[in-house]
Amino acid sequence: MYFAKRGIEEPVNQMIDTTVYSCQSDSCNGWMREDFVTPDYSCPMCGNQMVQEIRELPKIKHDHQFYSK
Numbered sequence: 001m002y003f004a005k006r007g008i009e010e011p012v013n014q015m016i017d018t019t020v021y022s023c024q025s026d027s028c029n030g031w032m033r034e035d036f037v038t039p040d041y042s043c044p045m046c047g048n049q050m051v052q053e054i055r056e057l058p059k060i061k062h063d064h065q066f067y068s069k
């Protein structure tokens, strides 16, 4: 009788600490990953200033397909 190992070796959504910028406005929950932030750190939704913070986010897999060639 064989039982497959479940879960352990599958590529689950790994949570990693990610640098993001989040909007300072209380009425707006806009935020961006550091990779996509605008040069002046303004919120894409309301234009307010954004501040850096760390969030746990699922690791994004933009491995090779995205950037190669």
Ligand SMILES: [Zn+2]
Pocket (backbone or CB within 6 Å): 023, 024, 025, 028, 029, 030, 043, 044, 045, 046, 047, 048
């Ligand atoms: Zn905003």
